[in-house]
Amino acid sequence: MFEIHRDENGDIILAGRFDAAQAEKARAVLDEVNTSCTVNFQDLKYISSAGLGELLLVQKRLMDCGQTLRLVNMNSHIRDIFKYAGFHTIFKID
Amino acid sequence: MRKKFKKKMAALDEIFEFVGAFIEAEGIDETTAFAVNFAIEEIFTNMVKYSQHNNQDVLLDLSRDDKRIVISATEYDVDEFDITKVAEVDTNLETPERKIGGLGLHLTRQVMDEVSYRYQNRNSTVTLIKYLEN
Numbered sequence: 649m650f651e652i653h654r655d656e657n658g659d660i661i662l663a664g665r666f667d668a669a670q671a672e673k674a675r676a677v678l679d680e681v682n683t684s685c686t687v688n689f690q691d692l693k694y695i696s697s698a699g700l701g702e703l704l705l706v707q708k709r710l711m712d713c714g715q716t717l718r719l720v721n722m723n724s725h726i727r728d729i730f731k732y733a734g735f736h737t738i739f740k741i742d
Numbered sequence: 743m744r745k746k747f748k749k750k751m752a753a754l755d756e757i758f759e760f761v762g763a764f765i766e767a768e769g770i771d772e773t774t775a776f777a778v779n780f781a782i783e784e785i786f787t788n789m790v791k792y793s794q795h796n797n798q799d800v801l802l803d804l805s806r807d808d809k810r811i812v813i814s815a816t817e818y819d820v821d822e823f824d825i826t827k828v829a830e831v832d833t834n835l836e837t838p839e840r841k842i843g844g845l846g847l848h849l850t851r852q853v854m855d856e857v858s859y860r861y862q863n864r865n866s867t868v869t870l871i872k873y874l875e876n
Contacts, residue, residue: 668787669754694776696783697846705842725776732852733845734833 651691652677663691666699674699678706683715690721700733707738716740743767746799749790749817757786757802764804770811770874777853777872778804778811784846785815785825785868793820806874810855813870822861825868 650670651663654677666674687703707717718740722730730736743764747753761782765775782802789800801816831848851857856871 665758667754667758667783669751694779696780696787697843697849698787700845701842704840708837708840708842711837725773729780729849729853732833732849734835734840737834738837738840 650674655688658685660685660687661691662687662689665693666695666702668696668698671698671702674702675705678702681706681710681717682713684710684717686718686720688720689723689726692726693723695726695729697733700729700735704735704738718742743805744801744803746801747786749793749797749800751787751790754783754786757782760802761804768806768811770806774811774872774874778813781850781854781870781872782813782815784850785870788825788846789815789817792823793817796820808874810874811872813872814867815870816865816867819864820866821864823866824859824861826857826859 649664650666650673651661652674653661655661660677660681703717710716716739720742722741727741730739730741743760745760747757758779761779765778770778786800786802796817796819798818803814803816805812825847828847831844833848850870853872854870855873856869858869860867860869
């Protein structure tokens, strides 16, 4: 089960399991992101390299126009994956 | 525990259910469970991406003893593709130089303790080992 939506503040809310089978669902929301915003991982339990790839795609596009994603509330397992991938230097992670 | 799965992304839900049952039955801790789920997804999706000419099921075999968890994934009648020989990803590149994709095997090596490959009679087996703490 994976959910992605934007809340009333424009934050991206992720929940559940962001695996390779969910990449298309995520892309439908992430493709609409054109300015800096926060991605809230509070309810995200799991992410694989497919999920990382989708987020990197957005970050590269945003950085080309001086914008960025801010990632918040990651659990320790997901934080480790971002670190192993070297993504802690690509994204602002709080 | 052993089970065969269709070689397509849509099989992931069924795979996570299978792995979840193994984790629960074996009383595996949360950190190890995350690593096991992660590595199995990466290896399986790699097989889906690079063996599309072949629709034979993938066999997953999960076992544990006092010291370790052993995972093997076997696909049948495929060309050799030794994942242990895939070049490491440079995770220190600046953002514009980072490629989309290619991280799965690198991350699998990070979360698992051993990754090995065997190719015999056109059957390809990846074996992953995770040592248990305590």
